[in-house]
Amino acid sequence: MYTPKTNAEEDLPTLRKFVRDNPLCALVTGGAKGMVASHIPMVLHEEAGGFGVLRGHVARANPQWKEFAAGEEALGIFTGPQHYISASWYPEKLTHGREVPTWNYVAVHAYGPLRAVEDPAWLLEHLRTLTDENEVIAAVPWKVADAPTEFIAKLCGGIVGLEMQVVRVEGKWKVSQNRNERDAAGVMEGLDGLGTAEAKVMRELVEARRPLV
Template identity: 40%
Template sequence: MYIPPHFAETRPEELLRIIRAHPLGMLVTHDSNGLDANHIPFEFDPDHGEHGLLTAHVARANDIWKRCPTGTPVMVVFRGADAYISPNWYPSKHEAHRQVPTWNYEVVHAHGTLTIRDDENFVRGMVGRLTRRHEANEPRPWKMGDSEREFIDGLLRSIVGIEIAVTSLVCKAKLSQNKDARDRDNAADMLESRGHQELARSMHTDK
C-alpha cells in the first residue's frame, strides 16, 4: 500500500479503534488457484504476541481452510470510514481555484500467519465472544443458550476456526493532512453535516 508520510498512522490506539469499529475484515490469500478474498468478522486481541491475534471462522464448505493450511502468510484489510471530498468544501478553492476532488479514508492492513483451528471447543468459545460483543447493545442480547443445544451444535460443526498471528499492522489515514487547517476543518464540518461523523472526527485538526 502506498503511504505518503503525511498519511501514515502509527498510533496503536488509532489502529485498534479502526479495527474494533470495522471488524468485517477482507482476508486476502494466495495459493495455486491465484488470489482470493473472503469477507469475515474478526475478533482482535492486541495483547497477544508482539502485534496481536485475529480470530474468526469460515464455513466448512469454504475450502479456504484446505487450500491455505496452517503456516500460510495472509493479509486482512480493515476498511474504516471513507467519503468523497468536494473541492468546494475548501475555503482556499474560492480564492485561488487550485483544489480538486479527492476521497478520504482510513484503512488498516494486518499481515500475519494463518492457523487452522478445526476444534469445536475453540469455535464455540470464539462464536460466544463474537456474539457477546456484537449483541451487547441490544435490549435483550441473544446468546447461544437461546436456541436448542442440538441446533447450535450442528451449526458449530459446519464452521472451522482460524487464527492469524499478526506480524505487522500498517495504517493509512488520508484525512486532508496535506491541506491548510481551515480547509481541513471546513471539509470535516461538511462531512459531519452529511452524516459522516466518524470520518469528520478523525479529520478535525483539534483531534
C-alpha cells in the same frame, strides 16, 4: 499499503480500538487459483508484546480455508469511515482553480501467518466470544447458551475457524492532514453542509487530526 508519513498511525491502542470497532474484515489469502478474499467478522485477542491474534470463521463450504498453505502470510483489511471530498470545498479553488477532489478514509491492514482450526471446543469458544462482543447492541443480548446444545453443535460442524497471528500492522488515517488550515476548515464546512451521519463522522476526524502543514 501506501501510507505517507502524514497519514500513518502507529499507536497500537488506537489501531486495536479501530479493529475492535470495525470487526468486519476482508481476509485475503493466496492459493493455486490466485488471490481469494472473504468478508468475515474477526475478534482481536490482545497479547503482551505484540498486536494480537485475530480469530474468525468461514463456512466449511467456502474453499478458501483449504486453499492456503498452513502458516502462509495472510492479509486482513479493516475499513472504517470514508467520504468523498469535493475540490469546491477548498478556498483556493476560486482563486487559481488548481484543485482536484479526493477521498478521505481510514483503514488498518494486518498481516500474519494463518491457520485453519476445526477443533469443536475452539470453535464454540470463538462463537461465544464473537457473539458476546457484538450482542451488546441488543436490549436483551443473545448468547450461544440460548440455543439448544445439539443445534449449536451442528452449526459448528458447518464452519471452520481461522486464526492469524498478527506480525505486522499498518494504519492509515487519510483525513485531510496534508492540507493547510484554511483547506481543512473548508472541508469541514462542506461536510457540515451535507447534513448526513457519514459526513458528520468524517468532519470529526478532520477536526481531530488538524493539518500538519
